[in-house]
Amino acid sequence: MREPNKEKHGLTLRHFLRDRSLFLISFTGSFALVLLVIFLDMLRQRNYTGWDSLLYMLILVLAGLLTGLFWDYLRQKAFYRSVNSVLSDPKPDMEAITRIQRGITHEQQVLLQILQDQHMDFMSKLTQYRKQQDFHHDFTNQWVHQMKTPVSVIDLLIQQSKELQPAPQVQDLLQSIREENERITYGLEMMLHTARLDKFELDLHVKQLDLLQLVRRVVNRYKKACIRWSIYPKVTGDEQTVATDEKWLSFVLNQLVTNALKYSRDKPGNKQLLIAVEQAGQGCRLRVIDEGIGIAEQDQPRVFDPFFTGENGRLYPESTGMGLYLAKQICSRLGHRLELQSVPGEGTTVTIHFAANSLHRMPFLEDR
Known part of the structure; x- marks a missing residue:
């Protein structure tokens, strides 16, 4: 099974241009074909146009293209910045998705909506899980405290029985009961402290x-x-x-x-x-x-x-x-x-x- 790539990449102008590389290549190729057709047509009609005019036409087209790309990058720059702020956080919290601004393109908006829906579903399940955990924690504490009462009573009854000076066989039996009762006490204490470990800082007195x-x-x-x-x-x-x-x-x-x-x-x-x-x-x-x-x-x-x-x-x-x-x-x-x-x-x-x-x-x- 492949491990997920944990390296974080930010969104920069280089990524913006790389994502539009296919568009730039196709545009450049199409424009080159247009120039070729114009040049061949001029050769056929023996009507020549200077290379300076063709170069001027190329500069105008590239200027329009670069202006459009620059405007598109500026309108998405805030979205990129918000994504980079989340990626640069060494320990992003569960609310990191809410810091990303609204997407500009339709794809960004759809993807962000999916992430937000998943975040809401995750938070709902997390809240439900915490309620169940708190219920289990409270039930465990209550059950352990309830079990401590009969354990203490058993220990007290054993002590009272020994005062009656029972027969040796009965004393051995009482000793075995005491040992088993001590094991129950040990298990209850371990269970209680295991449950309290989740909220350690709330039960601390230094x-x-x-x-x-x-x-x-x-x-x-x-x-x-x-x-x-x-x-x-x-x-x-x-x-x-x-x-x-x-x-x-x-x-x-x-x-x-x-x-x-x-x-x-x-x-x-x-x-x-x-x-x-x-x-x-x-x-x-x-x-x-x-x-x-x-x-x-x-x-x-x-x-x-x-x-x-x-x-x-x-x-x-x-x-x-x-x-x-x-x-x-x-x-x-x-x-x-x-x-x-x-x-x-x-x-x-x-x-x-x-x-x-x-x-x-x-x-x-x-x-x-």
Whole structure:
């Protein structure tokens, strides 16, 4: 399939003359034939006309032709200028077609009318699509919030049941229910943040945040899981303050810690989960280092692609391929840089780089 030509060509006098080249050639040929007929007729009648008269006739005809072409170009110059202004725009918006002035020739008017009709149809479909998207977004948020209530009730019932000191078999059953309930909670949180990502700037509250304290709060949420799977978390580093959004960054850290636990839990023996906050130039960085199964080398370039699970996705069917994608998207919009290194069989290191001026590098702030 041929790719469309993306090179933009403006409309100039050269293009104007080139588009009328067939007319100019046919006119010149016809006029040459007329001169030939006149010349042959004069030879037959032995009535000679000087070459200066013929040249004068040629100059008059060419002057009339050039005057007509010049007038035709002047009346279309405004149309050409409006088209060139659209072509010269490096990022033309959807309203660019409305900046083109009314065509002069019938062909221009018809073509412009077709483009305007298509633009109106496109805008109508776009408005309808946005309404559907807003409806889906609102429905998703409402549904997730409704599902959080029974999930919280299930967790509360499990806690109350353990206080009754049930039999060991019942305790194992309650533990399994808790694990499944935690998976539901994780899925709901991911679905909610995926829906909110489309309107990221409307759900943003940037402030100076103590990074080390936030890390400790996140790690404390997974103490029971760490004990269950013999994973020993360790938080190191000095106090570092960064400008970011606490809720969104907490979600990113939850994703990184959840991945570290999920891909470390089945390795035999004791494992360590290290989260280090370090000074890096004028900014700082946060590293999440696990001793899990790692990521295959051929999968590492695609770990931030949506829905990509790679070889580990075959070992862990609950993997969605959305965790690292969302983490990458959120960090990018917050002005942070997310990197990943992994050695298969040894572990994975995910690093978040916080620049000193990260707030000013947020894409939606640059567009304002």
